[in-house]
Amino acid sequence: ETVLTQSPATLSLAPGERATLSCRASQSVDSYLTWYQQKPGQAPRLLIYDASNRATGIPARFSGSGSGTDFTLTISSLEPEDFAVYYCQQRTDWPRTFGQGTKLEI
């Protein structure tokens, strides 16, 4: 099983600042790494797929990078609506696994 470890667990920033979230895999997942955003009381929302591709309708301030075992989600300038929990997920092997999440808070 591929274990995904996200860091930090909580990230405290202010609107306008840059956010950098990390996801590390216990073995290579090539570029098959996905990022989701989840706000309280809502379903997750696809942000980034295959490490660096923004999903439809996702603002350009969201970007993803990495390959193999180390991945980064960057939000270039935080908007108030970006404060949420972010999860990574790998689709290389079974079982599909998620990271434990990073809570981005003000």
Add this chain to the structure above:
Amino acid sequence: EVQLLESGGGFVQPGGSLRVSCAASGFTFSDYGMGWVRQAPGKGLEWVSTISYSGTSTYYADSVKGRFTISRDNSKNMLFLQMNRLRAEDTAAYYCAKSRGGDFDHWGQGTLVTVSP
């Protein structure tokens, strides 16, 4: 517009059974794999199961293997999760999600399953 609407959640005693359903619309259901992802209260996301577009291939998390069965009815655009021998640790919101090739590009709003005496 893709819509996924779960139903069938509720309270069940340990050892009991429940079937949750997902009604899909806004896309050609029979062309896509589908999955279930759950989230225990206050916890993170856990993949539960995935089914191929045709229904011939199914995959399960170890935590539910042998107890849960995923299925689909392509003629009715419906996805199902039959849950047997339920345990307290199965308490969660269960999300139906459309697969994009292993990850999930659209999600329902979830249905809550509570396993309690």
